[in-house]
């Protein structure tokens with residue numbers, strides 16, 4: 001990618017343990033986060049005014065107005081400087097894969113280079129997922145999202161992402177959560193060398209938002225069933241996107257093809273999670 005371009009990769013919560021709730025209503029999380037080799041594309045050119053154009057296959061319904069997280073991130077970085085921004089949307093919005101947060105983080109990265117400014121330290125105010133998206137590699141996220149440390153060794157993971165085209169509102173899903181104090185992941189995460197080992201270990205962990213998300217969007221059950229031949233099938237974030245993990249890319253490709261045929265209205269993509277550096281599409 002050129003210096004004024006950035007990939008805003010899909011974020012996937014391999015685990016999402018809700019461990020408590022702060023007085024301000026935000027929830028404490030313990031989550032193993034990885035990124036895909038697929039995402040939105042952001043370009044920035046020099047300009048006097050700040051403008052945004054939203055293009056691409058998933059642009060429908062995404063505002064290009066000041067509420068777009070790309071423009072909010074730009075104004076967070078500098079209140080008045082200009083740039084001509086183009087956001088090519090490939091990820092569904094409000095889908096649990098951090099589309100908006102990853103776009104905001106990409107905007108901070110690109111504009112900090114264009115405007116020669118340091119990255120801000122307080123970007124959690126843009127969204128709980130923005131800090132982890134600033135450095136899109138495998139990480140363990142905690143606090144409400146403001147804390148993250150590199151995750152121990154994980155291999156690249158052949159996977160399929162499935163979204164049924166229903167937006168799951170993150171506040172609505174948190175509001176439907178019954179038990180807000182659940183156990184965290186083990187304090188030391190194991191080193192996992194193969195997709196199979198990852199799937200076996202993840203099966204002992206959870207996404208605590210799955211049950212409330214199913215009440216908000218019952219179609220999530222069908223997404224998980226569609227991934228029945230995966231080593232592990234789970235929801236990401238607050239849904240509705242679910243992911244399946246496979247042993248090989250060809251297994252994932254075959255599964256994606258079959259699901260897309262059975263559910264032509266769904267968004268179905270074969271991806272690699274935690275890809276080797278510089279292999280993004």
Ligand SMILES: C[C@](O)(CO)[C@H](O)COP(=O)(O)OP(=O)(O)OC[C@H]1O[C@@H](n2ccc(N)nc2=O)[C@H](O)[C@@H]1O
Nearest residue numbers: 025026027101127128129130144145170171174237238
């Ligand atoms: C669920 C996750 O996807 C896990 O990675 C993220 O924590 C959500 O991150 P996000 O979409 O950037 O969330 P924000 O835009 O900051 O928050 C949306 C809403 O989700 C709820 N929220 C979010 C994050 C958090 N740690 N606790 C919460 O309770 C709050 O109701 C908040 O008003």
Ligand SMILES: Nc1ncnc2c1ncn2[C@@H]1O[C@H](COP(=O)(O)OP(=O)(O)OP(=O)(O)O)[C@@H](O)[C@H]1O
Nearest residue numbers: 068069093094095096097098099100101103129237
């Ligand atoms: N650039 C953007 N792309 C997508 N949605 C955006 C963007 N900017 C603002 N939004 C708004 O943000 C809301 C949440 O979108 P986003 O894609 O970040 O949700 P999400 O995938 O559920 O996030 P998370 O996984 O962090 O919970 C959308 O409903 C949309 O109105």
